[in-house]
Amino acid sequence: MTPHARTVLIVSDHTGLTAENTARALLAHFPDQPLKYLQRPFVASVTAAQGVAREVAALADRGERPLIFTTITDAAVMRELEAAPARVFDLLGPGLGVLEEEFGVKAARSVGRYHDMHDQSGYLARMDALDFALATDDGLGDRQYGLADVILVGVSRAGKTPTSLFLALQHGIRASNYPLAEDDFERESLPIPLEPYRTKLHGLTIDPRRLHAIRTQRKPNSRYASLEQCEHEVRRAERLFQRAGIPVRDTTSASVEEIAAGILAQVRRG
Amino acid sequence: MTPHARTVLIVSDHTGLTAENTARALLAHFPDQPLKYLQRPFVASVTAAQGVAREVAALADRGERPLIFTTITDAAVMRELEAAPARVFDLLGPGLGVLEEEFGVKAARSVGRYHDMHDQSGYLARMDALDFALATDDGLGDRQYGLADVILVGVSRAGKTPTSLFLALQHGIRASNYPLAEDDFERESLPIPLEPYRTKLHGLTIDPRRLHAIRTQRKPNSRYASLEQCEHEVRRAERLFQRAGIPVRDTTSASVEEIAAGILAQVRRG
Numbered sequence: 188m189t190p191h192a193r194t195v196l197i198v199s200d201h202t203g204l205t206a207e208n209t210a211r212a213l214l215a216h217f218p219d220q221p222l223k224y225l226q227r228p229f230v231a232s233v234t235a236a237q238g239v240a241r242e243v244a245a246l247a248d249r250g251e252r253p254l255i256f257t258t259i260t261d262a263a264v265m266r267e268l269e270a271a272p273a274r275v276f277d278l279l280g281p282g283l284g285v286l287e288e289e290f291g292v293k294a295a296r297s298v299g300r301y302h303d304m305h306d307q308s309g310y311l312a313r314m315d316a317l318d319f320a321l322a323t324d325d326g327l328g329d330r331q332y333g334l335a336d337v338i339l340v341g342v343s344r345a346g347k348t349p350t351s352l353f354l355a356l357q358h359g360i361r362a363s364n365y366p367l368a369e370d371d372f373e374r375e376s377l378p379i380p381l382e383p384y385r386t387k388l389h390g391l392t393i394d395p396r397r398l399h400a401i402r403t404q405r406k407p408n409s410r411y412a413s414l415e416q417c418e419h420e421v422r423r424a425e426r427l428f429q430r431a432g433i434p435v436r437d438t439t440s441a442s443v444e445e446i447a448a449g450i451l452a453q454v455r456r457g
Numbered sequence: 458m459t460p461h462a463r464t465v466l467i468v469s470d471h472t473g474l475t476a477e478n479t480a481r482a483l484l485a486h487f488p489d490q491p492l493k494y495l496q497r498p499f500v501a502s503v504t505a506a507q508g509v510a511r512e513v514a515a516l517a518d519r520g521e522r523p524l525i526f527t528t529i530t531d532a533a534v535m536r537e538l539e540a541a542p543a544r545v546f547d548l549l550g551p552g553l554g555v556l557e558e559e560f561g562v563k564a565a566r567s568v569g570r571y572h573d574m575h576d577q578s579g580y581l582a583r584m585d586a587l588d589f590a591l592a593t594d595d596g597l598g599d600r601q602y603g604l605a606d607v608i609l610v611g612v613s614r615a616g617k618t619p620t621s622l623f624l625a626l627q628h629g630i631r632a633s634n635y636p637l638a639e640d641d642f643e644r645e646s647l648p649i650p651l652e653p654y655r656t657k658l659h660g661l662t663i664d665p666r667r668l669h670a671i672r673t674q675r676k677p678n679s680r681y682a683s684l685e686q687c688e689h690e691v692r693r694a695e696r697l698f699q700r701a702g703i704p705v706r707d708t709t710s711a712s713v714e715e716i717a718a719g720i721l722a723q724v725r726r727g
Contacts, residue, residue, distance in 0.1 A: 201715070201718075202714045202715055202717075202718035203718060204478065204627070204714055204718070205478045205479055205482040208474065208475045208478050208479075209475055209478075209479055209548070209549075209552075212475040212528060212549060212572075213549055213552045213553060213556060214556070215565075216530065216549075216553060216556070216564035216565045216566060216567070217556060217560055217562065217564060217565070218565060219562070220560055220562075226721070226722065226725060228718045228719075228721075228722050229718070229719070229722065254559070258482060260486065274555070274559055276552055276555070278479070278552075279479075279482060279483055281551070282479075282483045282546055282548075283483060283486060285544070285546070286483060286484070286486070286487060289524070289544055290487055290490055292487065292489070292490075294486035294487060295485075295486045295487070295488060296486060297486070301478075301481050301482040301485040302482075302712060302714040302715065310712055314619060314713075317619055317622070321618065348591070349584060349587055349626070352587070352622055352626065353626055356619075356622065356623060356626060356713070357474070442572060442580055443584075443626070444472045444474055444572040445471070445472055445572065447472075448471075448472035448473060448474070448498045448499070449498075449499070451496070451498075452496065452498055452499065455496060
């Protein structure tokens with residue numbers, strides 16, 4: 188928090204996720220600006236907006252000009268924000284206007300339409316996918332490959348678990364996984380349990396030095412974490428992916444968002 | 458997928474998460490419009506954009522007027538989309554222009570600034586929080602309350618695990634949990650392991666009928682899942698929350714996004 192950081196207020200009538208995502212996507216294009224984020228979710232009334240406007244006024248009194256990013260759609264609530272001494276980014280308003288024209292109907296402009304449970308079936312699918320990912324990730328039980336949308340294949344700590352949880356929570360995709368181990372490398376062909384599910388398989392690989400660093404955090408000075416072992420496993424895993432014709436993603440410098448988007452694009456192409 | 462559904466294309470030079478979030482936030486205000494989503498992530502070149510424009514042209518040939526929601530910031534790539542026979546929603550362009558003026562510098566307009574790993578420390582904090590949530594959620598080991606940012610308290614299947622995973626993946630918050638059981642109800646005061654961490658505690662409650670339904674899916678016809686048992690546990694848990702002065706959230710019809718946003722607002726207020 189730099190002393191001269193500009194304040195970015197994320198103001199939403201609901202969770203603020205959309206507003207914060209968009210604000211960060213915009214502000215990432217100005218990497219040298221020192222910024223300080225303040226989240227103000229659930230601002231759904233004129234009174235609540237007046238509270239935010241007072242905070243902004245206090246900042247302005249100290250010579251600052253804050254930035255407000257908001258997804259509020261209620262006109263009266265928005266007026267309170269627009270009266271505050273700040274630059275206001277109305278993230279949904281212009282789009283709603285265009286869509287009203289496009290569809291020839293008025294926008295609902297009700298609070299928190301998105302990220303609540305109005306899409307009940309979509310929400311339940313995501314929670315169901317999360318249960319699935321957790322239940323099939325414990326390394327014990329049945330991995331239920333038949334019920335999975337995708338099966339992530341890779342050595343231990345290559346990124347299978349975070350990716351499967353993100354696929355579930357964000358996209359409602361049921362991801363199971365197959366951890367590659369010594370037996371599989373000896374066979375040099377697709378592990379038998381995976382044979383029936385070739386089209387669901389996605390390989391994850393990683394730079395052996397990065398894998399070594401990750402495993403060392405978990406089990407320092409173990410054979411499991413040694414650079415030699417990591418190099419061996421990654422080399423054999425990549426050979427197996429190649430022979431079996433499994434699409435591979437390198438997780439070394441990819442975020443779970445990126446890995447998931449790549450897998451999803453492939454799934455949707457069918 | 459209704460036959461006359463309008464096609465919504467989510468076009469991004471990167472994961473497409475911001476574009477899809479914003480599109481869905483906008484379109485949620487038009488609940489009666491039949492829509493069909495097509496995701497086109499990683500459209501980072503003129504050639505890729507021309508491919509999307511051809512898809513749009515094919516839809517237009519069939520008499521449709523698709524909607525394109527895009528976060529692309531490269532002018533040449535954007536021109537290809539704007540030439541397509543569709544209504545284009547340029548989600549970042551106008552905001553970038555205003556910010557350039559506000560900051561007095563040019564936007565970077567590089568591909569995928571957000572949702573990649575350029576914010577390495579923030580990303581690692583999220584992955585670390587996820588490991589923490591998984592490690593302390595297994596019901597076996599140490600729950601490491603001292604290291605947790607928040608501790609979720611509630612009966613089995615009240616929503617502790619999905620909430621802790623979402624807090625970690627989205628917000629980088631380290632959430633541990635305490636599952637309430639019969640011993641705790643008998644004491645009628647705060648469980649001893651939680652005593653030192655009062656300020657970190659967040660109670661989760663749920664409608665007993667909903668809890669009954671969730672548990673029945675897991676263990677049909679068990680005492681654990683019976684409505685009577687669910688009513689008993691929820692009543693005692695709520696009494697405990699009240700006596701101990703723990704803030705409580707009802708998860709019955711709240712999404713993990715909503716629960717997490719509420720907890721986060723409280724954490725940030727300190």
